[in-house]
Amino acid sequence: MSLEEREARQPVLLLTPAITAVGLLLVVPLGFILVYSFWLRTATGADQAGFFLDNWREALSDPFYRDILLNTLKIAAVTTIVCALTGYPAAYFIARSRGNKALLLLLLMLPFWISYIIRTMSWINILGASGAVNSGLMALGLISEPLPMLYNEATVVLGLVHFLLPFMVLNVFVSLDGIDATLEDAACSLGATRWRSFLEVTLPLSLPGLAAGGLLCFVLAAGTYITPIVLGGPSDAMFANLVFEAIITQLDWPMGSALSLMLLAVLGALVLLYNHFLGMAQLMKGLS
Amino acid sequence: MDNTKRYERLRERYMNGGIDRRSFLGLIGAAGLAYGVQTPFARHALAATEQVRFDGWGGVVSEAFRKHAFDPYTKASGIKVVDGTFGGGDEFLSRVKASQPGEYNIAHLSGVFDYARYHGLGLSSTLNEKNIPNLANVIPKLVDVFRKVTDGSLSCVPYDYGTTGLAYNRKYISDEEMKEKGAKILLDARFKGKIAGWSDWRTRIWYASLQTGQDPNGATDMDAIWDALRTHRDLLLKYWSSGAELMSLLAEEEIYVTEAWSGRVHALQQQGHDIGYMDPPNGFGWQECLFVIKGSPMEPCEELLNFMLAKETSIAVAEGQSYPPALDPTKVELGEIIPTLPAFDPTGTLDGLTFADPAYWNGNEQKWSKAFSRIQKGY
Known part of the structure; x- marks a missing residue:
């Protein structure tokens, strides 16, 4: 075998483990889900194999699913915007700090050491009727009865922001860290104010990181089901809750498969759109 | 052997x-x-037979099983009991459906309707009752309903029973008001934002039947039931989905009233919380069983069931989880604490409790669970 042939084979050999893993753990299960979505659930809970379009017809035509999907996208969008607004200053501060970046990044990663569910449930002890905020306000005499702060859409967004903020900060930080800080000084030396140099120089250059963080936050928020269960009220369900209920509560795996593929298609389209305009390179950079 | x-x-x-x-x-x-x-x-x-997997409801129930049944059993037999938990029968059934035979062995199932569903899906086994002599001490009525489903044989042993009644904070709701309003207290606009409810569709429809004056095992006006469910939803703080969440909501005074599992409320009362409990007329009675899933090692499972039905184990577990045991009080002396537990029936006939009719509930499961899911989300 010639050197050229060996070199040509190398990528294939190196990629084989990854492709095998993706094939077995993602593509094959996805194939099963696709097949399942055309089956039917019988009255006993058993599945009826075949090619039926009933689940797809219901999922695509029923306004119930459409409305919850739109609500899910809305909650994910609000979460992403809040993450961007609160995460950017934090990332900027870390990127521009001198000497203690590693420590600040470590602090940013600290929440990941605690289970996501426990982190979500911690809000009950903060915002609950006998939680820290209400107890504090009552002790100060500012309120006579606990304020109802939990179990609404705002607390769902709050829980999601708590979960997703580090993803946003990390992505923006990577982007800001790669920008030459002297560019801002150059802008200032040419008469721009600090704010103007930020708006005209730093912000545009950091947009790819912001977009990558936004995509990650949006996709993860749109696929969550724990946060609405723990912190949401009766009508704060998200689309993943419908998938969970169809599969777990109603034992309707075929319908659950159709719904999960529907969500996958919507989020997949979003990722493709992102890739078309911004490319995946920035996302990889942020994740590495 | x-x-x-x-x-x-x-x-x-x-x-x-x-x-x-x-x-x-x-x-x-x-x-x-x-x-x-x-x-x-x-x-x-x-x-494989050196261990048996047991799945139950978690919380104080699992603690009682571990302390009073599994650990002593392992000590006596050398067979390890691996215990897992689930939030509801539906969730567990989904896990079993996705598993390989033998992966799950014994489950603490609630209600005859769950037993019938598992049997309908081909997940039942046939117990050799000769290996479970303590079964003779169980209340006959509890055993017979299971036999009817599986043509005379058993895939489970009854283990305990209880009710899903109404729990209320006595600081805000008096015993008299509860007696007067019964199940309709859950629709009282005065407590808007301080009412909760279990996210289980059966319990919701059962209580909506009571609120609309219908037979919980034979409602005829479903429109009235859906309306009652919507009214309840609009007054609700949230639907709870586990016993731990129920206890937390009541203990933290996030809610003043909800329907609740009798044993969990008793546990709260034992902790010193002033929570009242009442079973409204036709309140939801249920029995729990230890179900052996098809493909399990039968002899160790039967040995464990027999051990768990022994008087000492049953009483200790019942006191730990606050649900009366399935043992017949006319045959077995149950001590001093058991008769004080909520829902306990000293006659052993259980005539005062209304149980879910498995044919009625399972026959409507597909349609109603879906309908409730929509109402739950604001539709």
């Missing part, structure tokens, strides 16, 4: 003249041949 015991029994039969010398030697030879052939595989099989 282990091989040594089998050999000793065979030898005893031979010594007593039960079988002739030729048959005895023939059986020993056949056993030796079988042992030689299957040894490599037997090791795995024996390892």
Whole structure:
């Protein structure tokens, strides 16, 4: 075998483990889900194999699913915007700090050491009727009865922001860290104010990181089901809750498969759109 | 039964003249041949029966099982009990459906309707009742309903019973008001934002039947039920989905009233919370069983069931989880604490409790669970 042939084979050999893993753990299960979505659930809970379009017809035509999907996208969008607004200053501060970046990044990663569910449930002890905020306000005499702060859409967004903020900060930080800080000084030396140099120089250059963080936050928020269960009220369900209920509560795996593929298609389209305009390179950079 | 015991029994039969010398030697030879052939595989099989998996409701219930049943059983038999938890029967059924036979062994199922569903999906086994002599002490009514589903045989043993009644904070709601309003207290606009409810569709429809004056095992006006469910939803703080969440909501005074599991409320009362509990007329009675799933190692499972039905174990577990045991109080002396537990029936007839009719509930499960899911989300 010639050197050229060996070199040509190398990528294939190196990629084989990854492709095998993706094939077995993602593509094959996805194939099963696709097949399942055309089956039917019988009255006993058993599945009826075949090619039926009933689940797809219901999922695509029923306004119930459409409305919850739109609500899910809305909650994910609000979460992403809040993450961007609160995460950017934090990332900027870390990127521009001198000497203690590693420590600040470590602090940013600290929440990941605690289970996501426990982190979500911690809000009950903060915002609950006998939680820290209400107890504090009552002790100060500012309120006579606990304020109802939990179990609404705002607390769902709050829980999601708590979960997703580090993803946003990390992505923006990577982007800001790669920008030459002297560019801002150059802008200032040419008469721009600090704010103007930020708006005209730093912000545009950091947009790819912001977009990558936004995509990650949006996709993860749109696929969550724990946060609405723990912190949401009766009508704060998200689309993943419908998938969970169809599969777990109603034992309707075929319908659950159709719904999960529907969500996958919507989020997949979003990722493709992102890739078309911004490319995946920035996302990889942020994740590495 | 282990091989040594089998050999000793065979030898005893031979010594007593039960079988002739030729048959005895023939059986020993056949056993030796079988042992030689299957040894490599037997090791795995024996390892598998060294542990039994048990799945239950978690929280104080699991703690009681672990402390009073599993640990003593493991000490006595050497068989380890691995215990898992689930939030509801539906969730667990989904897990079992996705598993391999033998992966899940015994489950603490609630209601005859769950038993019927598992049987309908081909997940039932057939217990050898000779290996469970303590079954004779169980309330006959609890056993008979299971036999009817599985044509006379059993895939489970009844273990405890309880009710899903109404729990209320006495600081805000008096006993008199509860008696007067019954199930309709859950629709009282005065408590808007301080009412909760279990996210289980059966319980919701059961209570909506009571609120609309209908038979919970035979409602005819479903529109009235959906309306009651919507009214309840609009007054609700949230639907709870586990016993731990129920206890937290009541204990933290996030809610003042909800329907609740009798044992969990008793546990809260024991902790000093001033939570009242009442079963409205036709309140939701249920019995729980220890269900052996098809593909499980039967003998160790039967041995564990028998151990758990022993008087001492049953009483200790019942006191720990605050649900009366399935043991017949007319046959077994249950001590001083059990008669004080909510829903306890000293007659052993359970005539005062209304149980769910499995045919009615399972027959409507597909349609109603979906309908409730929509109402729950604001539709």
